[in-house]
Amino acid sequence: MSKENQDFFQRVYEVVRRIPRGRVTSYGAIAAFLGSKGSARMVGWAMNAAGGALPPVPAHRVVNREGMLSGKYHFGTSNLMQELLENEGVRVEADHVKDFERLFWDPRKEI
DNA sequence: GAGGTGACTGCGA
DNA sequence: CTCGCAGCCACCT
Numbered sequence: 001m002s003k004e005n006q007d008f009f010q011r012v013y014e015v016v017r018r019i020p021r022g023r024v025t026s027y028g029a030i031a032a033f034l035g036s037k038g039s040a041r042m043v044g045w046a047m048n049a050a051g052g053a054l055p056p057v058p059a060h061r062v063v064n065r066e067g068m069l070s071g072k073y074h075f076g077t078s079n080l081m082q083e084l085l086e087n088e089g090v091r092v093e094a095d096h097v098k099d100f101e102r103l104f105w106d107p108r109k110e111i
Numbered sequence: 112g113a114g115g116t117g118a119c120t121g122c123g124a
Numbered sequence: 125c126t127c128g129c130a131g132c133c134a135c136c137t
Contacts, residue, residue, distance in 0.1 A: 027119055031132095037120095038132045044118035045134060064119060071118030 008034065012046040013053055015107050019061045022089040023105040024097055026065045033107040048074060060084040067100030 015030050027040040027047075036042060043062070050057040060081045064070045069092065072081040082092045091098035 028121095031119080036132085039134095040119035040132080041117060042119095042133060047118050048135095059118080062118080065121095069118095074118055 008036075008042070009046045009049060009053075012043055013050060013057045015111070016047075016050070016057050016059065016062055017055070018107070018111065019058060019105050022103070024061050024063055024067070024085070024090065024100065024103050025105045025107065026067075027062060028065050029104075029106055029108070030062065033111070044071065047071060058084075061088075061105075063097060063100075067097035067104075069095045069097070 011034050012030060015033060016025075019025055027043040030043045031037060031040045034043075047057070047059045047062060050059050059071065060069075060075070062071070069081050069085075072078050072095065075081045082095070085092050085097070090103060097103060
């Protein structure tokens with residue numbers, strides 16, 4: 001783990017923690033905001049490592065570009081991610097965020 | 112040291 | 125319209 005990697009992870013966490021309650025964003029949007037445009041996978045990996053991060057990172061607010069809960073199987077249980085979202089007022093149907101375009105939070109515009 | 116994998120995305124067939 | 129492929133980069137075997 002190099003120093004820059006840690007920094008990258010920290011930046012990802014910082015952005016994710018700024019996502020307002022009841023809103024969502026995409027891996028690609030975060031990657032683009034951090035300057036690693038084509039590295040959406042790294043954002044996903046950062047979420048994988050976010051499990052033990054403090055303060056906690058609301059990884060459930062990060063979905064893929066279609067609003068699909070692609071990472072739900074990385075949570076404790078497969079339905080935990082959806083429950084967390086619905087608990088915040090985000091409607092989820094068939095693993096898809098409803099009104100995704102309306103709930104989408106773009107760090108490039110909001111920060 | 113080399114090859115495979117993946118919480119993604121965009122483009123071409 | 126759906127399906128497949130290449131690019132991306134850190135981690136795991």
